[in-house]
Amino acid sequence: MSHASSQAISFFQALQQEIIDAFETLEPTARFEKTEWEHIHGGGGKMQVLRGNVFEKAAVNWSGVHGETFPMDDAKGPFFATGISLITHMKNPHLPTVHMNLRYIETATESWIGGGYDLTPMGCVYPEDKEHFHKTAKKALDTLDPELYPRFFRQAQEYFFLPHRGKERGMGGIFFDHHHSGDFMQDFALLQTVGASFLPAILPIYQKRQSTPYSPEDLVVQSKLRAHYVEFNLLYDRGTKFGFSSRGNPEAILCSLPPSASW
Secondary structure, eight states, X not given: OOHHHHHHHHHHHHHHHHHHHHHHTTOSSOOOEEEEEXXXXXXXXXXXXXXXXXXEEEXXXXXXXXXXXXXXXXXXXXXXXXXXXXXXXXXXXXXXXXXXXXXXXXXXXXXXXXXXXXXXXXXXXXXXXXXHHHXXXXXXXXXXXXXXXXXXXXXXXXXXXXXXXXXXXXXXXXXXXXXOOSOHHHHHHHHHHHHXXXXXXXXXXXXXXXXXXXXXXXXXXXXXHHHHHHHHHHHTOHHHHHHHHTTOOHHHHHTTSOSOOOO
């Protein structure tokens, strides 16, 4: 395992625990349940799932796996991949779903980073929440390069899109893939910056909205929009495709789906 891979693993595992600790502050008693798993070819992961009063379901997962054949079309040969992936599905429809994924991938000939995060309201839309979410991302990325946020924002618009419904799945965010500057430490700084900005982007929204009253009608809308989220994850999400193609843990891959949805 390379020094870069070891650094990435340590960072992702620490970030996983930081996010878990922060999410649990919103829950009176519920705590994440941990499941460790081994990959068929080597490595494995740690799946952590929370079911509580605020988070109907939240998953914060880490994995580090390797194999002899890269499972997607964008590289070939042996590979190592490590990353963190999380999703929240909230009981209260006034609290939006949030997703984040950060990853480092290494092959025999190249390495790159990817990921980002995005916000998806489930029927209750607050423009000020969108403004806060995006301002936080922009402020963080601007410390590295003012050109990053506009580019990653556009890439999120393109990626988090449901072609069959002709719409974005939510309020957007930031997204990047195959990012390779030629300097690992520069790329690692980008991973660290995005990871550090995630909790400041979402926690104030959850803290502000968690006691907002909601109606049965709000839950109906939430359930229908959750179905759109399922459609994206199963049809278009690259992480889902990579996970299944590399023979990852099905439970860890599919825990991104909501506990219920309706069509």
